[in-house]
Amino acid sequence: MRVCLILALLAAPVSIAAEPPTAAQIIERIQKNVGVPWHKETVDTIKAGNPNTPVTGIVTTFAATLDVLQRAAASGKNLIVTHEPTFYNHLDQTTEFENDPVYRAKRQFIDEHGLVVFRFHDHWHARHPDGILEGMTNALGWQKFRSPANPHLFVMPEQTLDRMAYDTATRLKIKTARVIGDPKTKVTKAGLLPGAAGEESQVKMLEMDDVEVLVVGEAREWETTEYVRDAITEGRHKALLILGHVVSEEAGMEECAGWLKTFVMEVPIEFMPAKEPFWRPN
Numbered sequence: 334m335r336v337c338l339i340l341a342l343l344a345a346p347v348s349i350a351a352e353p354p355t356a357a358q359i360i361e362r363i364q365k366n367v368g369v370p371w372h373k374e375t376v377d378t379i380k381a382g383n384p385n386t387p388v389t390g391i392v393t394t395f396a397a398t399l400d401v402l403q404r405a406a407a408s409g410k411n412l413i414v415t416h417e418p419t420f421y422n423h424l425d426q427t428t429e430f431e432n433d434p435v436y437r438a439k440r441q442f443i444d445e446h447g448l449v450v451f452r453f454h455d456h457w458h459a460r461h462p463d464g465i466l467e468g469m470t471n472a473l474g475w476q477k478f479r480s481p482a483n484p485h486l487f488v489m490p491e492q493t494l495d496r497m498a499y500d501t502a503t504r505l506k507i508k509t510a511r512v513i514g515d516p517k518t519k520v521t522k523a524g525l526l527p528g529a530a531g532e533e534s535q536v537k538m539l540e541m542d543d544v545e546v547l548v549v550g551e552a553r554e555w556e557t558t559e560y561v562r563d564a565i566t567e568g569r570h571k572a573l574l575i576l577g578h579v580v581s582e583e584a585g586m587e588e589c590a591g592w593l594k595t596f597v598m599e600v601p602i603e604f605m606p607a608k609e610p611f612w613r614p615n
Contacts, residue, residue, distance in 0.1 A: 353599055356412050356449040357384035359391065363414075366596050367456045375455045380419045381440065382449030388412045390600050393590040395583045395607040397450050399439050404605055406446040413450045414593070416457065416465070416586050425452070457589060464592065465585030469527050472584035473504060478523075486543050487523045494518045494546060494572050501548065507580050509611040513561045514572025520545045527581040532556035539564065539571055546572040550581030580609050 354362075356379070364371045371377075380397075390410025394401045397415040405413055418425050420436060430436035443450065457464040462484055470476055470484070480486035492500075495516035502510040524544035526535060528551070535557040538544050552558055552575060564571040583606050590604040 351599070353387045353389065354597075355384065356382065356386050356388055356451065359388055359412060359597060360384070360451055362596055363453065363593075364456075366592075367460055369456055369459045369461070371456065376418075376424060377452055377455050380415075380425045380450045380452055381443045382411075382447070384449065386411065386447060386449050388449075388600050391590075391593060391597065391602045392605045393453075393586045393593065393602070394605045395579055395586050398607050399442065401605050401607055402439070402442055402446075402448060402450075406442075406448065408603065410601065410603065411446070411448050413448060414453050414586075414589065415450060416452070416454050416582060416589075418452070419450050453589065457585070463585075464588055465527050465582050466525070468585035468588030469525065469581065471588070473501065473525075475523075475525070480543070483543075485525055485538065486541075487525065488521055488543075489523065491519050491521045494520050494574075497523070497546065498574050501574065501576070505576065505580050505584075506609075507576055508609060508613050509577060511575040512572065513558060513575075514546065514565060518570070518572065520572065522546075523548060526550070527576075527585065529578055532560075536560050539573075545570050546574055548574045548576065548581075550576055550578040577609060577611065579607055583607065 388411060390408065391412045391414060392401070392405040392410045393414045396417045397413045397419045402413065420427050420430060427436065466484060470479060475487050478487040478489040480488065493516060494512065494514050497520060498510060498512045522543050522545045524538045524547045526538060526547065526549045530549065532553065535547060535549060535552060539547050539561065552573070558573065561571055561573040587604040590602050593602050
């Protein structure tokens with residue numbers, strides 16, 4: 334009986350662990366699952382690394398800063414899915430940085446640690462719902478206040494502008510949020526435009542009766558901020574809350590990590606915050 338059992342075990346097929354997916358294969362899954370057509374003209378491409386690299390783990394982040402890259406490598410993860418540029422301009426053009434010591438040190442770290450950096454910006458915003466907006470709405474706890482007609486608009490219980498700004502900054506752990514408007518003015522209607530939507534989109538939203546306070550990531554100080562100051566001087570019920578670009582979109586890339594886990598099962602996936610870059614002097 335024992336001999337028969339040993340022979341049966343020897344004859345059983347040996348289970349071989351599947352090869353880990355490559356960066357290119359993970360990106361192909363992203364393209365298939367994002368829910369919108371993948372455009373040829375896009376910044377959503379590999380910015381550094383070999384696409385054939387076997388993936389040991391995935392990190393999602395707002396920006397692939399050197400600090401994030403170091404933390405990713407230390408955790409054993411080598412595919413970085415970043416929302417914003419890695420090399421300091423929208424198209425990640427590096428010609429001007431070829432002899433720059435900061436750029437060269439960052440590039441060297443990526444190469445030495447076998448990292449692959451993939452930008453996921455255009456299509457994550459184009460997704461329905463917008464991945465960044467969805468993550469930020471959840472982080473702010475504003476889901477129940479959202480307008481069914483426009484995901485950027487919210488109607489909430491009446492509060493002072495100061496209280497709303499304080500609660501928002503506290504929830505997102507922001508040290509350097511900035512506000513334009515009377516702190517004691519009462520508000521109920523808010524618009525949310527994370528990131529740097531630009532003057533045209535920001536002003537268009539401020540023109541709406543449905544927006545008393547517009548919450549943005551960043552705004553040029555000689556464009557939207559001056560528009561709001563003039564609107565207030567004219568007696569219009571308007572205010573602007575500037576969170577900072579990083580903290581206004583970080584939760585959207587945490588949302589991305591959760592989304593990736595629904596169709597990438599072979600490797601660990603982790604959100605790593607790039608963190609607010611500014612600090613407030615005491």
